[in-house]
Amino acid sequence: MTNVLILFAEDRAAQGLAGAAEQLGGETRAILVDGDYQIEETLDALVDACRGADVILLANDTYSQEIAPRLAHRLGGACVGDGVGVARVDGRVRVTRQVYGGKAHAVVEVRRSPAVLWLRARSFSGGAAAASAAELSRDPGARSGRRSTRIVERNVSAQTHARLEDAQVIISGGRGIGGPEGFRDELEPLAKMLGAQMAASRAACDAGWVPPTWQVGQTGKKVAPELYVAVAITGASQHMAGISEARNIVAINIDPDAPIFKHARYGIVDDYRKVVPLLRERLTNLGNHEGKR
Amino acid sequence: MNIVVCMKQILDPEVPARDFRIDAARREAERGSASLVTNIFCENALETALQSGGNITALTYGPESAEDTLRKALAMKANAAAHVAGEGGHPLHVAQVLAAAIRKLGPFDLILTGRESGDWGAGQTGALLAEELGLPCVSFADKIEVMNDGGWQMADGKASDSSAIRHPPSAIRVRRQTDAGFETVEAQPPLVVTITNAEHNVPRIPKVRDVMMAHKQPLTRFTVDELGVAPADYYEIVELAIPQKETRCELLDVDGLAQRIAEITAAL
Incomplete structure (x- = not known):
């Protein structure tokens, strides 16, 4: 069993995801997506980097949320988002999450592999973070077939001190x-x-x-x-x-x-x-x- | 420019927690006395489309009652509406149904969905739809501008009345919300965009006359079988429960509260 953690440069999230991976068991490695995030290019690169994994864990930042379902689709897996608990039951991955605007909670069992989960990372007690995260390698010219998008401007709100x-x-x-x-x-x-x-x-x-x-x-x-x-x-x-x-x-x-x-x-x-x-x-x-x- | 807006009817999320019941065996919410409404982000998506201008089709997948969602969309001045009759399913199934309908109804330059629904809140429809259609996707957008005849056209809320934007746009510019602020994304159509709420895409209130007119407009109707979508595995809801909370609020005066806050923050 192989878990892959995908990190968009956040230390606290890394500990929470590592904790979740420990609960699921198996070997864990981490990928750090740093630098110039571009939706389609980053997705392409992550598809290559995640092949062979059983479980792929992401945090609850906006990049993770938009990438996770598409990554699951490309790898033939299934995505569950906004998880606050994870478990492996009879070999299947189960995720606890809130539904109906928090009025109920559901346990969702993933029926495809890999399970691509984005989690409320802070809800998990920290695990020993993988020793070092390998930086995502990109080959921008590799897939010219697909149309792309370009993030041309990033505005960081002045009021934001920390997350x-x-x-x-x-x-x-x-x-x-x-x-x-x-x-x-x-x-x-x-x-x-x-x-x-x-x-x-x-x-x-x-x-x-x-x-x-x-x-x-x-x-x-x-x-x-x-x-x-x-x-x-x-x-x-x-x-x-x-x-x-x-x-x-x-x-x-x-x-x-x-x-x-x-x-x-x-x-x-x-x-x-x-x-x-x-x-x-x-x-x-x-x-x-x-x-x- | 042709735009399709995917819309979902849901149980009113404003139903108070004390009236909320679930059917644990079927693992879904009980309808009870709650009303059915259009998911708010789907209405934000329609409003964004109306402000961008173009020819707009509202599309829904849902039971018979979901026709109400389409009637309201027409009253808000969508140009056409299509209903895929059917119910339920995981996000992949929903995306496959919508993709099949879009292939029949299209071609479209822009495919809009809400960022997530107020019931299950999986937040996957737009992303999986993009994958099913082989298109790029921009998420959490709150504003769309189109490049036409060499200039960017601002969404100003007036374009829907005119047919100013008739031709496929050469480029689309999307403003989207991120954790830290916002980003501007440029793309060539066709593409999928998921819409979130902002102060400038609050859904308009339809005029009474338009509500009445909307009931006379024809709908395009499909069934899931006609679209040839077979069930696929994705995930199953294996448990649904209402959490029991036992918080008792201690009412204090300002002195008492200041004391408690000081204690909590001192321990950090």
Whole structure:
């Protein structure tokens, strides 16, 4: 049995994927896709590099998500995405994943080989990463038959400090924030104090208040912080699907019946405009106090 | 320019968790009192197509009820609609059915799908469809521009009323969302593009008159057998369950919450 890990240059993902590979058993090697990612060329090269593998594991970045089903198809295998658990049962690969916007979970059994899986890498306890990842070798001229595409411009959002998926503390705002000002004047100062990353619900992103890269949820980023502070977020299951791996959820919401309180460990029922400034003040005082001790 | 938009009818994802039931033996959700809706990303895809201009065909694979999805697409001003009658199946089967229908309906310059569906959320239809058709694929796009007669034409939401873009475009430029921001991708048609949501592709609300007109328009109808698609192995759902969560929320005042947050962050 051979496992191949495909990495798009992310250390944390590598450990999670290595952990998943250990659960499946067998020998593991890793391929690092570095440099100029181009969809069709990278896919062609990966098809060649992955021949003979039984299981191919990818993380949950956008490149992995778009490559995985196509890689499976070219190799005659099957793809399962967004896995949070893997197992081998009677020789077959099984993947646990959320469905119906996080309202249910399913166990999916792969019926072709290779199994090409993209996983929420942070959901897996780290394994001993393969000693060294071999860099993907490319031969751009090798296949001229197929039409291609070209990524001609890459724009990295200025607000992105580190990957949201790797954040330990996240401050997130929803529809109830009411506009970009609430994010800028109330939530961002709080995030700064805590060294936290900013995030948002789909409603806030769709409204254009914050960049789409902030979106957390079923169709946004899947995060796994130690602390997730959900401010004015109702907590629809589609949002919860993105934070199911968060260790501590704090909810600040004016509506006591908001579903978010069913998932939160700590909560305050009140207007965030009142709570957040006070919270910043108290945290500053606590910080000063700690400092003196 | 000819565009086909693949659309799926699903159980309303907004159904609250307390009303959500599953049939564990059949391993699918129970319909219950929930309504059926068009998957939102499929509507984002149709909206993106309408803004790009051209001749648009809406295509769905699904049971009889899925006709509603096509009627709504026509009301939003898709030019034609096609229904492949059938139900269920894994992503490879769905892609093979859609590919067979597209071969009969085409040729198309642009094939659009939603990035994923709000029910199973496998997120594979567009990618596998591209492989079935031997075409390139660009994923997570939120904007499409076409190169026509030497210039890029911005999607401005007006093009659908005019027939400004009649000819196959010489190139297509796609803006797509990535983890860190966005990328611009250039390609020659034909190609497959999967669409995600953005502030500028929120689906339009059809006019009442167009809704009524949509019910009179003819549909092209196929069955899976007519298309000659045989079942294939891919994967099986072997278990479906609703997770039991036992979180009890402790309601605090601001002092209490500040204390807890300080404790959690101090331990990092």
